[in-house]
Every structure is written in structure tokens, then in C-alpha cells.
Amino acid sequence: MFSGSIPALVTPFRDGAIDEVAFRAFVDWQIAQGSAALVPCGTTGESATMTVEEHNRVVAICVDQAAGRVPVIAGCGSNDTKIALDHMYAAQGAGAAAALVVAPYYNKPNQDGVYRHFAYLAERCDLPIILYNVPSRTITDIGVPVMFRLAEEFQSIVGVKDATGNLGRVTAQRLACGTDFCQLSGNDETALGFMAMGGVGCISVTANIAPRQCADFQAACAAGDWKAALALQDRLYPLHDALFSDSSPGPVKYALSRVRPDMPADVRLPITWPSESSRAAVDRALEIAGLV
Structure with missing residues (x-):
């Protein structure tokens, strides 16, 4: 259902508010640069510090600006199951392709609690769900x-964004869930190995900068x-690393x-501007990648 490079979009804020003009231009740029789908309101999008109204507005803007050119996978997660369902309803109403x-x-639920959280959502909303596993x-x-x-x-649980960093999980999940289960890497630095083991794409932080x-x-x-993939991996790896040299998404922004x-x-807040050493690492990585 989904494949390729899928940026986990940053959310532009100006003077404390969402900058809709900048976000719309950013969506256009991402599509023009070859991104295969878009993820608004994920971790990189600072969803944790958005109000419910802001969250749903960012998803709606993204869907509207994408205008069917690429699918939008809306971040809908919450540690409150009912809030997650509300986000899914809003995303579905806006026209998102998946949650x-x-x-x-x-909360630290046990595995039965994890199962019941996702089952509750799937039973009440038929928007396709991509599980996001980031322990x-x-x-x-x-x-x-559980997966x-x-x-x-x-049937609506169609795939996983795997940010475990454990490449063995790709094979284990394919053998358990089948070859049609959409496996997307959640880590840029290990995406090459993830793809070689059967992944079909990456929900990427680096794609914000180098789509x-x-x-x-x-x-x-x-x-x-x-x-060719290895050559690009070597060129981009310093950037993959530098973007997490301080709390994300500070270095990304x-x-x-x-x-x-x-x-x-x-x-x-509580995210802050990255440290001087982090900014220096980003500067070096941008030069290596040929982006500045």
C-alpha cells in the first residue's frame, strides 16, 4: 500500500502559531522532490505539544495541499485510546489515506493492553492503520x-513503521504477518539493511532535509x-546521525x-534549540551530503 521515501514532516511554527503558508510550500516541495507519501503530526512534527485542534488542522492542511498527488499517513497516536480514535476520525474526515x-x-501496558488498544481502534474506524513501534x-x-x-x-491493520533498530524484526514480522504486510523503516541509518531484508520504504526524518x-x-x-544505494547511504549517513545529535526535532529544524x-x-518546549556542537555536526553533514 505504501512504499518509498516518506518524510515525517516537521511542523513550522512562527511566533508560537502554525505557519500555514510555510507548511503548504513545504508540502509542495516534498512532492516535487519525489517523496512518495507524507506523514504529518508524527514525533518529528512535534505532535506531543500540539492541541487537538492544531493537530487536526495540520493533518487537514497536509491533505488539502497534497491534493491527491501522494497519500497522507496522518499521525494519530495517543496514550489515551479514545483520543487516538478521535484523531483517526478527524484524519479520515480530512481525507487521509491511513493513520x-x-x-x-x-502507561506501560502489557502485551494484552497493546493488543486491545489497537483492536479497539480497528473495530471502530476502518481507516487503514500502520502500527508505529518505537520502544x-x-x-x-x-x-x-501481538502484531x-x-x-x-x-484487515485495516496494514503495516508497521519499525523503529526498533532490530533488523531481525523485519524477517520475523514478514514470516508472522505475511509478505503483503507493509514494513517501513523508522530509522534512516539502518534503512539500507531494512530494505535488503524485505522492507518497502522508510518514514524518514532525513527526507525533511534531503527529499x-x-x-x-x-x-x-x-x-x-x-x-547505488550504498553510495547514497554513505553520503547521507553523517546527516542521519547529526539529526539526532540533540533532542529531535531541534537539529532537523x-x-x-x-x-x-x-x-x-x-x-x-520542552524541545530547545540544538547545542553549538549539534549545529556544527549538522553543518558538516550538510556539506558532505552536498546540500549547502
Whole structure:
């Protein structure tokens, strides 16, 4: 259903408010540069510090500006199951193609709780769901047995954004959930291995800054041109690394401000402007990637 380079979009804020003009221009640029789909209101989009109204507005703007040129996978996660469902209803009403739903965070549910969270959503809304598994942030893992059960019981649960960093999970999940289960890497730095093991794309942070290069990387992987993919991996790896040299999305917004000066770089607390050393790492990485 989804494949290729899919940026987890930053949300531009100016003077504390969403900059709709800048966001619409950013969506257009991403599509023109070859991004295969768009994810508004994910972690990189600072969804954790948006009001419900802001969250739903950003999704609606993204869908409206994309205008059917590429699908929009709306971030809909919450550690409150009913809030996640409300986000899904709003995203579906706006015309999103799917919902990206993170494992419940902070609550630390057991595996039965994880299953029941996603089952509750799938039973009440038929918008396709991509599971988002990022234990480094949520503490909670969506275990392979739970993923199998969800994929087996609900046709609307169509794939996973896997940010575990464990490449073995790609094979385990494919064997459990089948070859049609859409596996998207959630980590740029390991996307090459992820693709070689059967992944079909990446929900990418780096694609905010280097959408054309990330699209070319995904195209090379899909074509089995591993030599070209490796060359792009080496060129982009310092940027993959530098974008997490301080709390995200601080370094991402700094990098984007250097590539696209029209994009405001404001972040919302508790995220702060990246440190001097982080900015220096980003500067070096942008030069290596040939972006400045």
C-alpha cells in the first residue's frame, strides 16, 4: 500500500502559531522532490505539544495541499485510546489515506493492553492503520505475536513503521504477518539493511532535509541496485546521525533552516534549540551530503 521515501514532516511554527503558508510550500516541495507519501503530526512534527485542534488542522492542511498527488499517513497516536480514535476520525474526515498509530506510551501496558488498544481502534474506524513501534520513546514494544494477531484479525491493520533498530524484526514480522504486510523503516541509518531484508520504504526524518536524495535511495533499493544505494547511504549517513545529535526535532529544524530559509525554525518546549556542537555536526553533514 505504501512504499518509498516518506518524510515525517516537521511542523513550522512562527511566533508560537502554525505557519500555514510555510507548511503548504513545504508540502509542495516534498512532492516535487519525489517523496512518495507524507506523514504529518508524527514525533518529528512535534505532535506531543500540539492541541487537538492544531493537530487536526495540520493533518487537514497536509491533505488539502497534497491534493491527491501522494497519500497522507496522518499521525494519530495517543496514550489515551479514545483520543487516538478521535484523531483517526478527524484524519479520515480530512481525507487521509491511513493513520500512523504509535504504541501507547508512558502507561506501560502489557502485551494484552497493546493488543486491545489497537483492536479497539480497528473495530471502530476502518481507516487503514500502520502500527508505529518505537520502544526507545514509548518503552512499550509491539511484540511480534501481538502484531501477527492484529494483522490476522483486522484487515485495516496494514503495516508497521519499525523503529526498533532490530533488523531481525523485519524477517520475523514478514514470516508472522505475511509478505503483503507493509514494513517501513523508522530509522534512516539502518534503512539500507531494512530494505535488503524485505522492507518497502522508510518514514524518514532525513527526507525533511534531503527529499530527492532519500527518494533516489529508496528507488535504488527497490530496483536492487545496492551499489547505488550504498553510495547514497554513505553520503547521507553523517546527516542521519547529526539529526539526532540533540533532542529531535531541534537539529532537523536547524538543518532545514539552512536548506530552506523560508521555513521558520521555532521549536516548542520542552524541545530547545540544538547545542553549538549539534549545529556544527549538522553543518558538516550538510556539506558532505552536498546540500549547502
